[in-house]
Amino acid sequence: MSAILRPLVSRNPSEHHRVSTTLELFFDLITVIAIAAVTAGLHHGISEGHGLEVLPRFLFLFFAIWWCWMNFTWFASAFDNDDSLYRLLVMVIMCGELIFAGGAGYIFDTLDMRFGILGWVIMRLGMAALWLRAARDNPDYRQTCFRYALGILVAQALWALMYFTTAPGSTAFFVAGIGIYVVELAVPAFAESAKPTPFHRHHIIERYGLLMIISLGEIMLSVSHGFGALFSDHPSLEAALTAVSGLVVVFSIWWVYFCEEEQLTTTAQPQAMIWGYGHVLIFLATAVLGAAIAAGVDLATHHGEATAGDVSRWLGLALALLFATLRLVRDRAHRLPAHLAPALPVMAAVFAAGGLLGLPVWAYAILSVVLVGWRSPGRERHGAAS
Structure with a gap:
């Protein structure tokens, strides 16, 4: 049971x-x-x-959500003390994220960031307060924690400045946004250069794995809509086939992603940062895959204007990005047997080619099963860390 207030000291990374x-x-x-x-x-x-027209908006907003999750997750791994003030500050951050989520549709349509700025101000004030608490209670990490708090507040001030000085959707808007994201990404490197925070490696692995599972679960909602088409007045076997294919793809992603227990093999830089940052592309590709499968169901039930080739390109390129990134952030750091090492890059290239060729959804399901058979046999429960 949490105490009302106790020192926010660093956790034992072992x-x-x-x-x-x-x-x-x-x-x-x-x-x-x-x-x-x-x-x-x-x-x-x-x-x-x-889809290409709205992709920049999706990327802009998706990164913001992922970055909020990143900030909290790595902080909690190092300093979570579960007292009442800690809980309340985390709930403040969650409130800000819900405001952002509630305005996401409006932001997506208009790029008017008033809801984004409001949500982010709440989130960032909560996060900065946590870092300042950690700075007060951890003399050894004081400079690191102060740098994090300062970086967060400076970046937030830049977002507010961008909101008041650029027109939504303008070239200046996106250029300024990209520049501020560069500042955001630089904050951890700047802060950790003073003294690395004592994150718990296996805890971080679990946190990333849990977000991956929940992200895959979102795709299952699109799959369920495909099965739901069987119960309409005009049952759609094509939608059901799309759903079955999507289900196989999701199961295959789960199988390949979790076939190594030691996702992150070291706490040393730069590998830990490559792994931590690189996952944004894995989570991004998973979200795009869910959108593409949902669009495939729309196509099968005659509720969309996209062609089969359009949907195929999104599916193929999303899968290619996911597995190519997994090779970069995880497999590159493992000493894999010669027959397993090329599995992810080769199949990523095959998925990308399939997207350009316009393969049907069921073909991606078959290719996903091929990847499972190639990359993961015998790998479960005993990852080969370097």
């Missing part, structure tokens, strides 16, 4: 049986609600035949 807390799981749920709100905009864009 602590045994360190698992995610219920508050962290709650935070993940809020994050996925926000991701779903943004992904819905991409889904409708793909389904209506103008």
Whole structure:
């Protein structure tokens, strides 16, 4: 049971049986609600035949949500003390993220960031307060924590300045946004250069794995809509085939992603940062895949304007990005047998080619099963870390 207030001291990075807390799981749920709100905009864009037009908006908003999750997840791994003030500050961050999620549709349509700025101000004030608490209670990490707090507040001030000085959707808007994201990404490197925070490696692996599972679960909602077409007045076997194919693809992604227990093999830089940052592309590709499968169901039930080739390109390129990134952030750091090492890059190239050729959805299911058979046999439960 949490105390009202106790020192927010660093956790032991070698602590045994360190698992995610219920508050962290709650935070993940809020994050996925926000991701779903943004992904819905991409889904409708793909389904209506103008996915490329809305892609920059999706990327802009998706990164913001993921970055909020990243900030909290790595902080909690190092400093979570579960007292009442800690819980309240995390709930403040969650409130800000829900405001962002609630306005995601409006932001997606207009790029008017008033809801984004409001949500982010709340989130960032909560996050900065946590870092300042950690700075007060951890003399050894004081400079690191102060740098994090300062970086967060400076970046937030830049977002506010951008809102008041650029027109939504203008070239200046996107250029300024990209520049501020560069500042955001630089904050951890700047802060950790003072003294690396004592994150728990296996706890971080679990946190990323849990977000991956929940992200895959979102795709299952699109799959269920495909099966739901069987119960309409005009049952659609094509939609059911899309759903079955999507289900096989999701199961295959789960199988390949979790075939190595040691996802992150070291706490040393730069590998830990490559792994942590690189996952944004894995989560991004998973969200795009869900949008594409949903668009495929729309196509099968005659509720969309996209062609089969359009949907195939989104499916193939999303899968290619996912597995190519997994090779970069995970497999590159493992000493894999010669016959397993090329599995992810080769199949990523095959998925990309399939997208360009316009393969049907069921073909991706078959290719996904091929990848499972190639990359993961015998790998479960005993990852080969370097």
